Amino acid sequence: MTELHLWLRHETRTTERRTPIVPTDARRLVENGVTLTVEESPQRIYPTGAYEEAGGRVVEAGSWVDAPADAVIVGLKELPDGPGELRHRHVFFGHVFKAQPGAEALLRRFVAGGGALFDLEYLVDDNGRRLAAFGYWAGYVGAALAVLHHRGRLNAPLRPTSKEELDAELQPAAGDEEFASLVIGALGRSGRGARVALAEAGLDPTCWDLAETRDLDRGALLEHELMVNTVLTTGPSTPFLTDKDLDEPGRRLRTVCDVTCDVGSPYNVLPVYDTVTDWTDPVRRLHERPALDLIAIDNLPSLLPKEASADFSAALTPELLEFGVAGAWGRDLDRFHETCRELGLTQGEFRDA
Numbered sequence: 001m002t003e004l005h006l007w008l009r010h011e012t013r014t015t016e017r018r019t020p021i022v023p024t025d026a027r028r029l030v031e032n033g034v035t036l037t038v039e040e041s042p043q044r045i046y047p048t049g050a051y052e053e054a055g056g057r058v059v060e061a062g063s064w065v066d067a068p069a070d071a072v073i074v075g076l077k078e079l080p081d082g083p084g085e086l087r088h089r090h091v092f093f094g095h096v097f098k099a100q101p102g103a104e105a106l107l108r109r110f111v112a113g114g115g116a117l118f119d120l121e122y123l124v125d126d127n128g129r130r131l132a133a134f135g136y137w138a139g140y141v142g143a144a145l146a147v148l149h150h151r152g153r154l155n156a157p158l159r160p161t162s163k164e165e166l167d168a169e170l171q172p173a174a175g176d177e178e179f180a181s182l183v184i185g186a187l188g189r190s191g192r193g194a195r196v197a198l199a200e201a202g203l204d205p206t207c208w209d210l211a212e213t214r215d216l217d218r219g220a221l222l223e224h225e226l227m228v229n230t231v232l233t234t235g236p237s238t239p240f241l242t243d244k245d246l247d248e249p250g251r252r253l254r255t256v257c258d259v260t261c262d263v264g265s266p267y268n269v270l271p272v273y274d275t276v277t278d279w280t281d282p283v284r285r286l287h288e289r290p291a292l293d294l295i296a297i298d299n300l301p302s303l304l305p306k307e308a309s310a311d312f313s314a315a316l317t318p319e320l321l322e323f324g325v326a327g328a329w330g331r332d333l334d335r336f337h338e339t340c341r342e343l344g345l346t347q348g349e350f351r352d353a
Helices: 023-031 048-053 103-113 135-150 163-170 189-200 210-214 218-222 305-320 327-342
Strands: 005-008 035-039 057-059 072-074 089-092 116-119 181-184 206-208 226-229 255-258 284-287 292-295
Touching (some): 023 035, 023 048, 023 305, 035 048, 048 057, 103 116, 103 327, 116 327, 135 163, 135 189, 135 226, 135 255, 163 189, 189 226
Parallel strands (some): 035 057, 072 089, 089 116, 181 206, 181 226, 255 292
Antiparallel strands (some): 284 292
């Protein structure tokens, strides 16, 4: 087997402080014979020096474009707009396999350069279960923000924090009124995180999963004052909310947090908005009378960067040590090839891992 060279890139999104590889796991990779190059990144939650101490070679931010052809570029969120031709194998959340906006443009860059995308969302075991995910912390933070907003205590702009600090803010205060909350997708990773956060806030949420959404009781949904959606869909399904529901005069629902943020996808179960919110403006008013507010931040776990990174890295590192064309990585690569072909992007040769 060719020696594995991993290249940990700097994240260009200014609010992204997470990392897919923490320093302790970087040391483990190096000790197992992996060549590790780490880009400088002042916003990364862990200092670059910690990676150097772990045996990584430190280089300038953004230099992955000139990395050796056999390097595997590892990141989390979107790539910068250039270069137009992507010649490396990339590991990150590409958000391109469900016809999301910009999907074809990104895939064209890979086809043009002969590179390949190993989307972390599709790195799954034989049963289709994600092998490394931020879901728990996405659900936790999303539910926490929804509660704070519903209680009138969410301060913007948002800033990264620790779980201890966030939990302290979640504690019920004198005068806080009781309200009905709902978690959809309650049995998954994100749903579990949302349930724990709501419990920390003193709430006992209604929990729905496949059984409850298969035959959706829309009236019951609208009776809850706060809803957290954590459902990840891979095909057409019944929307949980529609524009007609927003106009329903008897609607009690006032706060929605969409953890999934499938905006723009034809599989979106909350097709009542078309743009995500962000750390500067975390809440958007979707309807005035009766009021309905939306939180739809697509990098929620970055608000708890240390906890989220440590969990994710611990799960991803064993998979990186097995990086190749078989197993989970092979299935991921196949999905990339299939999506390109479905879009008619078949010119040139795909390079195997």
